[in-house]
Structure formats: structure tokens, C-alpha cells
Amino acid sequence: MKMTFYGQFVAGEDHNSIKPLIRKNEAFGVGAVLDYSVEEDLTQEEAEKKEMDSCVSEAEKESPGADHREKKYKAHRQFGDRRGGVISARTYFYADEAKCDMQMETFINCIKASGNQPHYKPSDKTTLQFSEVLVKWRRFFNFLSAQQGKSQMTVLEQKLELEQLKESLTELGVGAKDDIENWFTGEKLGLSGTIDLLDWNSLINDTTKISNLLMVPNLQTGHLEPLLNIFTEEEERQMKRMLQRVDILAKHAVENGVRLMVDAEQTYFQPAISRLTLEMQRKFNREKPVIFNTYQCYLKEAYDNVTLDVELSRREGWYFGAKLVRGAYMYQERARAKEIGYEDPINPDYEATNRMYHKCLEYVLEEIEHSRKANVMVATHNEDTVKFTLDKMNEMGLSPTENKVYFGQLLGMCDQISFPLGQAGFPVYKYVPYGPVNEVIPYLSRRAQENRGIMKGSQRERSLLWKELRRRLLAGQIIYKPVY
Ligand SMILES: Cc1cc2nc3c(=O)[nH]c(=O)nc-3n(C[C@H](O)[C@H](O)[C@H](O)COP(=O)(O)OP(=O)(O)OC[C@H]3O[C@@H](n4cnc5c(N)ncnc54)[C@H](O)[C@@H]3O)c2cc1C
Structure with a gap:
């Protein structure tokens, strides 16, 4: 495996074995966002059971017929396996508090090992409510x-x-x-x-x-x-523990001089995740942006979300930090909305998502231009968006050395974007997945599918690879080891 998919998309088994790769990338100006990629290898049935066990509130369990929650915010068994159709993100299922604490320890190690920035994913039943x-x-x-x-x-x-x-x-x-x-x-x-x-x-x-x-x-x-069905004592405790865990992680991030990126999830979890992230930003982004929220531009409400949070940061005087993505859950979101019967939250087509991305990005760049306080990670493999960002930075006089606009790509993908950016002095990061071979396989099998999809559309990446292969053949350098 290490010679194939694993070697291409995963940096190593633990935070020590990934260090050589991180150092190599850094030598070319490319940093790392650590991504502990272990997923449980569950069958669909097991995933659905875990989701229903963890996302159905006590009140619903006691009287299942009663209409406790809006249908969008209820757990639905047929969409319980949240991995369905998702290929660029890890999926965790809530098991119990002890498991969450263990995961927190992993994230703390990740922060300590990082020197760069890890990312975090909170989600469970209290998030849904x-x-x-x-x-x-x-x-x-x-x-x-x-x-x-x-x-x-x-x-x-x-x-x-x-x-x-x-x-x-x-x-x-x-x-x-x-x-x-x-x-x-x-x-x-x-x-x-x-x-x-x-x-x-x-x-x-x-x-x-x-x-x-x-x-x-x-x-x-x-x-x-x-407005709120009263939480049971146990649910209150879970909510408090979740807040404490997030707080502990943020404190470790501050102590270690590391930025923490909170990933965006499905729309029925996202309002709570965003709100918790915002509370952390209020507390920890007082002197510089430490906590970054993620905005999914495939959402119809993306621009409203970005502008509201920027305005709040202005009013309250903290540093706005955002990662902008297009969004990883499109098929699942559309299917769920259709089947369960609520409005599709996703833009009508790809062009609308592109326009939304550029509109949100331009708004944040203008904020940086005016206040020099906000920071943004342009997390995309889309070359047009990268060019759009570079043009706007140039127009607005935002120098890469100010370190306010970063670029992000996944390890093993779109190196033709990351490395030239890094060498030209732009802050650029790879999301660096790591974890033991067996436990990373569920994630890898989906990454392999995504790469196939992207490669299908990417004539450019293929022609660049052929060009490099030809160059190596002619130069007699089949195995080429760059010096750094
Ligand atoms: C560093 C990094 C971090 C990421 N973190 C997250 C995260 O926290 N949460 C998350 O959800 N995703 C995350 N992603 C994944 C991201 O959201 C995209 O799925 C992935 O990057 C592909 O989008 P793109 O901009 O790179 O490329 P493109 O190929 O230009 O865009 C593809 C995307 O466009 C959108 N799209 C495609 N077709 C349509 C359509 N018909 N209608 C509307 N929209 C459409 C979808 O979002 C699709 O994923 C991350 C990606 C990167 C690189």
C-alpha cells in the first residue's frame, strides 16, 4: 500500500514518521495542515446504527411518534451513513464521551507535532439540536x-x-x-x-x-x-463536555503558536459548529487569528454567513479567520433535501457556486485590504480561483509576505498549483493526512475515487505529467530526486 495510494495521499503512520515529508515540502515553501485521517471501517448498517443511536435525543426515544424536531434536523436512518458520496472529507460517528476524549488527545498531539495547523471536526446529537x-x-x-x-x-x-x-x-x-x-x-x-x-x-x-x-x-x-426542547441532564453534560474539549484544543493551539481550522460539515450540523467556532474566535482571536471557520460556497446562504461573521468581528474587535471551500457534501445534501422534503440548500449549478466563491472571497479580501486584520485560506484545487485570488491580491496591493491570504490543497493532489505558489513566496499549505495503513484505508478508497474524477476533467495535470515523464526519459532521470 505504501508504494501506491497510501504513499501518494498519506504522509505516514504517526506524527513522527510524517516529519521527513513535511520537511521536504517546507523546503519548497509548502506548509502542512495536519489531518489525522483514521476512520472506523464500518459497514453501512453499522454506520446507520451509530448515527441513530447518537443523534436521536432522549425525548425522541421516549415518545418516538411525537413531532419533536423539524425534519431537516432529525436523524434519518436512510441518510445515517454520512460517508455516502463524500470523498474529500473524513467522517466520524459519535460513540461515547470516552471516545471523544481519546480523539481530543489525538488532536492535542497533532497540535504539538504541528508547528503548522491542524483541523478539527465536532459533530453529535447536541450539535444537531x-x-x-x-x-x-x-x-x-x-x-x-x-x-x-x-x-x-x-x-x-x-x-x-x-x-x-x-x-x-x-x-x-x-x-x-x-x-x-x-x-x-x-x-x-x-x-x-x-x-x-x-x-x-x-x-x-x-x-x-x-x-x-x-x-x-x-x-x-x-x-x-x-425554541428549545429542554435537554436532559445527560445531554446538557455532553454539550458542556463538547464545549470544554473545544476550549482545551483552542488553548493548546494558542500555547503552541498553531492555528486551528474547524472543518465544515453537512448543513444540519453546520449552524451549531459555526456558532461554537464563533464563540472560540471571540475568545481566542483577540490578538491574531488562531481559530478559522470554514465557509462552504456551494450553499445559497454562503455570502450572508461570511458577511455577517465579518461584521461581527468588526463590531467586537476580533480577528476574522476563514477557510473558503466549495463544499464536499453536495450529492448527499441534495438527495436528503429531496427525499425528506425541504429546500435544497445548494446553489442551482456549478457556475453559481463559482460565482458565490469569488463573491465571498472578494468580500474577505476587501476586508483584509481595509483592516489588515482578517485572514483567509483559499482552499481549492481550482486554477481559475487561484488566478482570481492572485489578480485581486495584486490589484489591492496585498503582498504575500503579509501572510494574510493562504492557499490550501490536499496532499497528493494539484501539486502543479501548490509548489509554484510556494516557490513564488505565497503562503500555501497541504492538508496532510496521516494514520496507520489499515485504519486509513476507508478514507483512501474514497480519495482514490475523487482523484479519478478530478483527473478525468484535468487535461492540464495529465499533460504536465506526460511532459515531465518525457523530460526524465530524455535526461536519463527516470528516478529523479530533487536536491533541497
Ligand atoms: C485544503 C482543503 C480543505 C477542505 N476542507 C473542507 C471542509 O472543511 N468542508 C468541506 O465541505 N469541504 C472541504 N474541502 C473540499 C472542498 O469543499 C471541495 O469538495 C473540493 O476541494 C473540490 O472543490 P474545488 O474548489 O477544489 O474544485 P472544483 O472542481 O472547481 O469544484 C468542485 C466543487 O464545486 C461544487 N459543485 C460541483 N458541481 C456543482 C453543481 N452542479 N452545483 C453546485 N455546486 C457544484 C461542489 O462543491 C464540488 O465539490 C476542502 C478542500 C481542500 C482543498
């Missing part, structure tokens, strides 16, 4: 915004008149007049006489206060329902 809460809360804002005739404006322009908002909330029966008055008496809230989505989101910062009590109207039935 919390995602639903955040989405319902945002949808409620959209509803109130429409009542004030502002739904056509961009998300940051939608500023709701405070007095009108209080009246609507009281009329809807969301709370008593005095309670609602109290919501908006915080330090910053309501001083301007308007409330935007960021102010609105800050109302559920302290989930133990308002959200446990809050009733929001179900926009389909018109009935009031609790």
Missing part, C-alpha cells in the same frame, strides 16, 4: 423582517425598528410586555433604535436564560412552540 435552535431563531428574524417590509434587503441592511419589533413580539404572544422590554435593555442592544440579525443572535448567547423559556411561532402552523 443546537443547529435547529439557531436556524429557527434566524428564520423568526426573517419573518419579523418581512413584517416590516425589509425582506428584500441584504442581510446586514435589515435593521428592524425596535418599537415596532417589541409590539410584534407582544402581539405574537412570545412573552409578556415587561419581559420583552427586558430583552432589549442590554448594554448595546437597542441604543440605535434598531435591531439587526447580529443583535438578534446575541439574545440567545446565554442559552440557559432566554432560549430555555422562549416560545417562537411555528411559521407553518402559526402555533407557539418552545
